Amino acid sequence: AAQAFVRPLTFQSVTGRRAYIDDDLWGEEAHVLHVGLAQDASLFLIAPVTANTMAKLAHGQADNLLTLTALGAACPLALAPAMDVGMYEHAATQANVDTLTGRGVTVIGPVEGRMASGKVGLGRFVEPHELFGWVRKLLGAEGTLKGKSIVVTAGGTQEPLDPVRVLANRSSGKQGFALAQAAVDRGARVTLITGPTSLATPVGVSRVDINTATEMLEQTLQACVKADGLLMAAAVADFHPKKTQSQKIKRQEGVPQVVLEPTADILAAVMKAKQKHDFPKRIIGFAAESSDLIENTRKKLEQKGVDLIVANDISAEDAGFSVDSNRVTILSAAGEVTALELMPKTEVAEQVLDRLEALFESG
Ligand code: CTP
Numbered sequence: 215a216a217q218a219f220v221r222p223l224t225f226q227s228v229t230g231r232r233a234y235i236d237d238d239l240w241g242e243e244a245h246v247l248h249v250g251l252a253q254d255a256s257l258f259l260i261a262p263v264t265a266n267t268m269a270k271l272a273h274g275q276a277d278n279l280l281t282l283t284a285l286g287a288a289c290p291l292a293l294a295p296a297m298d299v300g301m302y303e304h305a306a307t308q309a310n311v312d313t314l315t316g317r318g319v320t321v322i323g324p325v326e327g328r329m330a331s332g333k334v335g336l337g338r339f340v341e342p343h344e345l346f347g348w349v350r351k352l353l354g355a356e357g358t359l360k361g362k363s364i365v366v367t368a369g370g371t372q373e374p375l376d377p378v379r380v381l382a383n384r385s386s387g388k389q390g391f392a393l394a395q396a397a398v399d400r401g402a403r404v405t406l407i408t409g410p411t412s413l414a415t416p417v418g419v420s421r422v423d424i425n426t427a428t429e430m431l432e433q434t435l436q437a438c439v440k441a442d443g444l445l446m447a448a449a450v451a452d453f454h455p456k457k458t459q460s461q462k463i464k465r466q467e468g469v470p471q472v473v474l475e476p477t478a479d480i481l482a483a484v485m486k487a488k489q490k491h492d493f494p495k496r497i498i499g500f501a502a503e504s505s506d507l508i509e510n511t512r513k514k515l516e517q518k519g520v521d522l523i524v525a526n527d528i529s530a531e532d533a534g535f536s537v538d539s540n541r542v543t544i545l546s547a548a549g550e551v552t553a554l555e556l557m558p559k560t561e562v563a564e565q566v567l568d569r570l571e572a573l574f575e576s577g
Contacts, residue, residue, distance in 0.1 A: 217235065222234075222235055234247070234251065234279060235279070236278050236279050238279060239278070239279045239282070247279065247283075248276075248279060248282035248283045248286055249283075249286045251279075251283045252283050252284075252286060252287035252288075252289065255287060255289045256289055256290075256353055257289055257290055257292060257349065257352050257353055258283075258284060258287045258289050258290070258291045258292070259291075259292045259293075259294070259349060260280065260284070260291075260292070260293050260294070261292075261293070261294035261322070261339070261345055262294055262295065262296035262339050263293040263294060263295050263296070264295075264296070264297060265295070265297045265301045265302070265304075265307050265310075267280065267281065268293060268295065268307065268310045268311070268314065269306070269307070269310050271284055271285075271291075271293070271310075271314060271319075272309075272310035272313040272314050290318070290319075290320065290352055290355075291314075291318075291319045291320070292319070292320040292321075292322055292348065292349070292352055293314065293319060293320070293321050293322065294321075294322040294323055294324070294339060294340055294345055294348075295311075295321065295323060295324045295337070295339075296323075296324060296337065296338065296339035297324070297337050298329050298330070298331050298333065298337055299329060299333055299334075299335030299336055299337040300333075300335075301337065302324060302335075302336055302337040303335070303336065303337075320348065320352060322340055322344070322345060322348045323338070323339065323340035323344070324336055324337045324338050324339060324340065325338045325339075325340055325341075325344075326338065343414060344417060347416055347417025347418070348417050348418075350395070350398060350399050350416075350417065350418075351398055351417050351418035353399075354398055354399040354400055354401045354418075355401050356401060357399060357400035357401030357402075358400050358401065358571055359397060359400035359401050359402035359567070359571065360400075360401035360402070361401075362401075362402045362403070362442040362443065362574070363402065363403045363404075363405075363440065363441045363442050363443075364397045364402045364403070364404050364405075364441065364442060364443045364444075364445065364570075365404075365405045365407065365434065365437045365438055365441045365443070365444045365445070365494065366390050366393050366394045366397065366404060366405070366406050366407070366444075366445045366447060367390060367406075367407045367408070367430060367434060367444075367445070367446050367447055367448035367450075367480075368385075368387040368389070368390020368391055368393070368394070368406060368407070368408040368409070368411070368447050368448055369385050369386070369387030369390060369408045369409030369410065369411045369448055369449070370382055370383040370384065370385035370387075370409045370410075370448070370449040370450075370451070371383075371409045371424070371425065371426055371427045371429075371430055371448070371449070371450050371451045371477075372409060372410060372425050372426065372451075373426055373427065373451045373453075373454035373455060373477070374425075374426070374455070374458045375455050375458065375459065375463065375470075375472060376458065376459040376460075376461065376462050376463045377459075377460070377461070377462055378462050379463070380425075381451060381453075381454065381455065382451075383449045383451065383535075384449075384535040384536060385409070385448070385449035385535055386411065386413070386535060386536045387408055387409065387411035387413050388413065388536070388537075388538065388559050389447050389500075389540060389559045389562065389563070390406070390408065390445070390447035390448060391406070391408075391411075391413045391416065392559045392560045392562070392563040393445050393447055393563045393566060393567070394406040394416050394419045395416040395419075395560070395563070396560070396563035396564055396566075396567050397445075397567060398416055398417070398418040398419060400567060400571075403420075404416075404418065404419045404420065405419070405420050405421075405422065405437045405441070406419045406420070406421045406422070407421075407422045407424060407430060407433045407434055407437060407448070408421065408422070408423060408424070408448070409424060409425065409430070409448060409449075410423070410425065422437070426451075426454065426477075427450045427451045427454060427477035427478065427480070428454075428477065428478065430448060430450060430480060431477075431478045431480045431483060434446075434480050434483075434484060435483060435484065435487060438484055438487065438488075438493060438494045439491070439493060440493050441493060441494040441495075442494060442495050442496065442574065443494055443495065443496045443497070443498070443570055443573075443574070444484060444494045444496075444497045444498070445498050445500075445566065445570070446480065446481055446484075446497065446498065446499045446500060446520075447500045447524075448480075448500075449502060450477065450480055451477055452476060452477060453474035453475065453476055453477060454474065454475065454477050455472055455473070455474060455475075456473045456474060456475045457473070481497070481499055481518050481520060482518065484497065485497070485518065485519050485520070495574070496521050496570060496573045496574060497520040497521055498520060498521060498522045498523070498524065498566060498569070498570060499514070499515075499518055499520040499522070499523045499524070500523065500524045500525070500526070501514050501523050501524070501525040501526070502525075502526060502528045502534070503525055503526070503527060503528065504527070504528050504529045505529070507525055507527050507543060508525075508543065508545070508551060510525075511523050511525040511543070511545050512545060515545050515546075515547060519547075520547070521546065521547055521573050522544060522545065522546050522547070522566075522569060522573070523544070523545050524542050524543075524544050524562075524566055525542060525543045525544070525545060526540055526541065526542045526543075527541065527543075532556060533556060538558055538559055539556055539557060539558055539559065540556075540557065540558075540559050540562045541554065541555065541556045541557075542554050542562055542565075544565070544566070544569065546569075
């Protein structure tokens with residue numbers, strides 16, 4: 215019935231891969247097709263899946279190419295339902311969902327929203343980015359960071375002056391979010407502690423939203439208990455207003471004098487906790503520098519006592535804050551200096567995680 219919506223040729227044209235239909239089950243490849251199609255698969259995803267197909271899968275029925283192939287597949291199965299709210303909420307469908315999830319099948323969504331019928335409710339297909347996020351999580355489950363717990367901090371903090379105004383910085387959170395996604399892709403359990411940002415939470419990440427440096431300190435210390443690694447990518451405010459006005463500062467009162475005081479150094483607090491509890495095992499700091507990158511970072515590395523520092527020159531237009539690319543230099547406690555070329559932040563994240571893995575391996 216799906217062919218009434220989208221022809222197989224459309225799928226073939228956009229993917230460059232053959233699209234199979236029920237007629238193929240009785241064609242030349244017939245006897246092996248239902249086994250062969252999923253033989254080398256790492257994941258079997260049916261998206262969208264109907265109430266009817268879910269019912270068949272729940273009961274092991276195999277009367278078409280899709281359900282036959284699913285029954286023969288040895289890889290994990292994921293389903294993204296899409297149907298009218300009444301169908302999804304029906305006790306029969308819900309019992310099928312329970313049967314399937316009880317068997318280890320991942321059911322992705324559905325989400326609430328407007329249906330084709332005009333009704334509003336639970337039954338809409340998840341958004342594509344959410345679906346991709348699930349695919350990444352499921353494919354990464356057996357990855358090289360399986361069993362590891364990683365804490366990532368991201369974004370900038372906001373320090374309130376009054377109920378309306380804050381002292382903030384230009385950090386977008388993109389590098390931290392890319393690190394969190396990359397860690398999920400490798401099978402890690404990830405806690406992402408982030409300042410205000412509109413970025414979507416990578417699927418599989420447990421996200422903690424904070425505003426101030428003080429809140430980030432508390433949440434980071436809490437998350438680091440028993441964590442294997444900390445990636446401190448956040449741009450934490452170094453100073454906050456000594457006094458936050460409880461009422462809005464009024465223009466008529468004249469130009470306010472704002473007195474700042476230092477915030478807590480989160481990395482220093484984590485290092486102190488590490489001496490006591492031996493957690494987190496490995497710590498990677500980040501540095502934003504606008505001059506003398508190597509020299510300043512080397513000093514920071516010594517002062518902070520972390521395993522690595524990923525330094526970026528924020529004076530470059532194509533790297534650093536807000537943009538999607540970064541040009542970083544990685545300095546290690548062992549004295550190594552690696553200057554990486556300009557690359558997407560997603561690629562920087564992979565490079566950083568390669569080094570984190572090497573640190574884990576070295577003990
Ligand atoms: N950092 C922190 N707590 C702070 C400020 C920064 O833990 N209060 C962390 C950052 O998340 C980063 C590292 O320290 O991993 C270096 O941050 P950076 O701003 O480059 O350096 P600072 O220590 O703040 O020094 P400066 O601003 O003088 O360069």
